[in-house]
Amino acid sequence: MQDGAHVLPIRVYYEDTDFSARVYHASYLRFMERGRTELLRAVEVAQSDLHADMGGLAFVVRKMNIDFLGGAVMDDVLTIVTRPKEMRGASMTLAQEVRRGDEVLVKADVMVAAVRGGRAVRIPDELRAALSVDF
Template sequence: MSGGVHRFPVRVYYEDTDFSGVVYHAGYLRFLERGRTEMLRDLGVDQASLFGAEPPLGFAVARLEIDFRRPARMDDLLEVETRVADVGGASLTMAQRITRGGDPLVDATVRVAAVSRGRAVRLPGDLARLLRG
């Protein structure tokens, strides 16, 4: 992570595209999810351990805004940029961008809620401090 921005490379595979070889819109959601997960992993957050703890803690997407700027195509090498934009009591907002060779393809703002047993819960203090940087 450099300057508060986590970068994660993603290759576009055939399975990510529609019949024309262009990434299907829902494919970008998977790329964004991988970027968020890898950012947390690089910060030392083990989501499997959080979910296996008592009480269990997970994250659920509560809001997603996405702007599609340019298409990605089969075999492109993309980069998912992720940064923490805001940490609330029970939620986390991340600003994300998918680029190809530095050119922006997708911009997204994603708010995830901390959940336990199907209900929103406060982020544990140590996790919130870590995410605030």
Template sequence: MSEHLQPASGEFCADKAHRLPVRVYYEDTDFSGVVYHARYLHFFERGRTESLRACGIHHSELAAMDPPLAFAVRRMGVEFIRAARVDDILVVETRFRPQAGARLMMDQALTRDGETIATASVQAVCIDGAGRAKRPPEWMQKQWQDFVLTTISE
């Protein structure tokens, strides 16, 4: 395999949204042929992980720190608008909202051909190795600062 071949990582766009294309596989669907509701959470997780990676924040590096750090979802609200089906190409959009203490706030949307089919409002928290919430280190906040929305209308 070629050394330059990398998995899809998406990209940040001028509107400060990180966009990650994903394809719906048969394994993502239920008996009716539509995407099983829990799989939408997987798509959103990939979008969050890749948006942080695009900022230079890698989960493996956080876990290797002394003391180790991680992110955990504290709260998530999901709205299912339209069904996705096998072979659909979806785009996971992730936008960072202003941080509040240990919490990292994100809005996410799953789109198909420009139409929103699901949304998520996510509150993640930075945690230490014992699972206690802690404010993200300054270097981490600087990594994502350029991508944080400054107004609700952005």
């Protein structure tokens, strides 16, 4: 954690690239998913525990706004930066960046919704409190 955000280093592997040896655009989605999961772990919330302990509660991506600004290649070490941006009743928006050093390659705002049984539910108060704490 640094400057109010969770920071996750990721190395680019062959499997993350396309035929041009650049990171395939969908790989950035996987990287950002890992960043969101690790943010929850950093505030001591495991998605598997939420699901098991809260009657099947899960988070689903509702909306993404992505700006691809540059490309990474195999063996690059990237940093996935994830910070809470907005919290609502059943949804929260997270601001994410994929960086190579100081260069921002991808920026995204990702809205996730809490659901149970296919229906939106309020984000648990414990998680709400944990994510509102300044890191």
